[in-house]
Amino acid sequence: MAKRQSNMGININTAQDLIYLIVLDKALSQISHKKRRKKNKNEKLTKEEQENLDNLLCLKNSLDLFFLPDNKKNSVEYRNQQQKIYNLDELIENIIHSKNTEIKQHVELLMEKEGLTFVNREASPISAEEKFLIKTDFHGLSHYPSDLCLSNFFIKKRNEANDKVPSTIDEQYYNLNDVPSWKFIKQFKNFQKRAPQFIKSMQAMNITPQELKHLNAYDMIYMLKLYQNKNNIFPLENAKSKFIKHFIANYENEFREYMHSNRQVIEYALHQKGIQINTGGENDNRGYQNFINQIIAQMKLKGSVPPLFNIHHKRPIKDINNQQNLALANSVDNLCLIIENPYHIMLHMFDSNSEGKKIYNRMVKRVELSPKMIFFGGFNKKFQFFQKQTQNIQDILLLKIQKENKCKNL
Amino acid sequence: MQKLIKQLKSFPLLMTAKPATLEQIIHTQQDLKINKIANFPKEFSQFLQQINTIEYDGIFIFGINPRSYYLDIFAQNDMLDLPNKSEIIILGYDEFEYLAYNEKKQLYQIIDKETLDVLQTYTNLSLAIQYLLKIEDE
Numbered sequence: 001m002a003k004r005q006s007n008m009g010i011n012i013n014t015a016q017d018l019i020y021l022i023v024l025d026k027a028l029s030q031i032s033h034k035k036r037r038k039k040n041k042n043e044k045l046t047k048e049e050q051e052n053l054d055n056l057l058c059l060k061n062s063l064d065l066f067f068l069p070d071n072k073k074n075s076v077e078y079r080n081q082q083q084k085i086y087n088l089d090e091l092i093e094n095i096i097h098s099k100n101t102e103i104k105q106h107v108e109l110l111m112e113k114e115g116l117t118f119v120n121r122e123a124s125p126i127s128a129e130e131k132f133l134i135k136t137d138f139h140g141l142s143h144y145p146s147d148l149c150l151s152n153f154f155i156k157k158r159n160e161a162n163d164k165v166p167s168t169i170d171e172q173y174y175n176l177n178d179v180p181s182w183k184f185i186k187q188f189k190n191f192q193k194r195a196p197q198f199i200k201s202m203q204a205m206n207i208t209p210q211e212l213k214h215l216n217a218y219d220m221i222y223m224l225k226l227y228q229n230k231n232n233i234f235p236l237e238n239a240k241s242k243f244i245k246h247f248i249a250n251y252e253n254e255f256r257e258y259m260h261s262n263r264q265v266i267e268y269a270l271h272q273k274g275i276q277i278n279t280g281g282e283n284d285n286r287g288y289q290n291f292i293n294q295i296i297a298q299m300k301l302k303g304s305v306p307p308l309f310n311i312h313h314k315r316p317i318k319d320i321n322n323q324q325n326l327a328l329a330n331s332v333d334n335l336c337l338i339i340e341n342p343y344h345i346m347l348h349m350f351d352s353n354s355e356g357k358k359i360y361n362r363m364v365k366r367v368e369l370s371p372k373m374i375f376f377g378g379f380n381k382k383f384q385f386f387q388k389q390t391q392n393i394q395d396i397l398l399l400k401i402q403k404e405n406k407c408k409n410l
Numbered sequence: 411m412q413k414l415i416k417q418l419k420s421f422p423l424l425m426t427a428k429p430a431t432l433e434q435i436i437h438t439q440q441d442l443k444i445n446k447i448a449n450f451p452k453e454f455s456q457f458l459q460q461i462n463t464i465e466y467d468g469i470f471i472f473g474i475n476p477r478s479y480y481l482d483i484f485a486q487n488d489m490l491d492l493p494n495k496s497e498i499i500i501l502g503y504d505e506f507e508y509l510a511y512n513e514k515k516q517l518y519q520i521i522d523k524e525t526l527d528v529l530q531t532y533t534n535l536s537l538a539i540q541y542l543l544k545i546e547d548e
Contacts, residue, residue: 029480031488274463306423309468310505
């Protein structure tokens with residue numbers, strides 16, 4: 001099917017997404033704008049503010065152009081498109097008239113119309129120790145845990161460690177299952193693989209096998225970091241980097257295509273942030289190409305989150321509710337690369353309530369994304385990637401055996 | 411602080427905006443005061459005059475953005491539905507934690523986004539930023 005082109009000379013899908021980006025950014029900006037002090041009390045609107053309003057009005061009047069329903073569409077699609085126009089029209093109207101409560105309501109409505117569903121949060125109980133392990137697995141081990149979290153037993157041992165020689169008790173007598181929090185720590189492959197390092201770090205601290213029961217998760221991570229630093233051991237790769245490397249290894253072509261076809265969206269986002277980055281002029285594709293190449297190189301090399309994006313935990317860690325497998329929180333299935341402004345911010349807009357109570361005291365909403373979604377680059381389905389079907393080796397073997405059995409029976 | 415700024419400037423793809431001017435900073439501080447939001451310390455003002463907003467590897471530090479609410483310290487704090495706004499101002503965030511400044515206690519705090527528990531405290535901005543940006547302990 002031939003791509004419909006807008007008057008701006010860009011793909012209609014990109015144009016629609018650019019409109020969302022502009023309107024949502026303005027909507028979120030407007031919420032706090034009214035509370036700002038005017039530089040000049042007699043001045044109703046600054047020149048820039050007036051220009052902003054004029055641009056929004058112009059956009060409002062031309063929504064039909066960009067969201068004009070295709071004649072070939074069926075009546076359901078036609079109605080949906082018309083509904084989107086009404087919503088955007090109303091939202092712009094509210095921005096212009098600074099109706100902040102209505103703005104939030106319309107943002108929510110717009111998200112729902114674009115297929116995002118809100119669900120109540122489960123907010124199951126999770127200990128600070130478990131949460132700490134999930135965070136450390138996600139971000140890596142860059143800092144020692146705070147002394148506030150370490151056990152008194154461990155602090156005492158640490159203070160004595162310099163005066164004493166390391167334990168000479170053989171490794172085989174150390175049973176990590178005697179550490180109460182090991183049942184949580186071992187759920188993360190990153191930590192499980194380092195079981196021998198944990199034991200060596202205990203020996204270095206002169207901790208005996210009988211004393212393992214006194215250690216908490218913070219003590220364990222502290223010892224691991226200390227041991228790795230002292231022995232120049234390469235730190236563990238965090239779940240964040242692993243996810244980005246997995247993403248770019250499997251979706252590089254799609255990501256490149258997205259970045260190219262959405263150049264206007266990316267450049268608008270950079271402009272809104274006031275970033276001075278040379279992405280080349282309108283006719284200079286080389287500058288923009290270099291920008292993308294640089295981003296992708298960093299994603300492959302370091303697993304860095306690309307600029308303007310963030311990683312979203314589709315199910316918040318409190319909603320995972322699986323004490324047997326905490327590592328699920330940072331699994332590929334639970335992570336999604338998403339544009340930070342406005343999409344990721346919008347997903348979290350309804351996380352809190354005005355009382356600011358602790359999350360387990362309240363039922364707040366969250367947006368439910370598809371478990372298969374791995375990339376959210378805009379409301380348009382073309383800018384969302386879903387995990388490719390992959391068969392694991394066991395499934396393949398099972399299929400092969402079934403096929404062979406079938407042949408024998410024949 | 412200068413050592414950290416030099417280090418930050420060498421990070422590939424660390425996104426920052428044009429340094430904030432003194433006028434912009436004063437204007438923002440007045441907006442915060444009028445709206446009963448805690449103010450940021452002098453040390454952070456000096457930081458903004460060199461590095462205004464940070465976006466790096468999924469970690470964000472606020473600054474002054476005249477174009478949009480995005481990463482703008484006033485707009486973001488106004489939008490966040492948090493208690494004790496008159497004492498605590500949020501300076502940045504990652505997926506799980508806020509970097510905040512407690513004006514009353516004159517301390518930088520790392521706060522859990524969901525439980526709002528204080529996880530770490532620092533008296534020095536450089537150390538607090540290093541923590542948020544996951545810059546290795548020496």
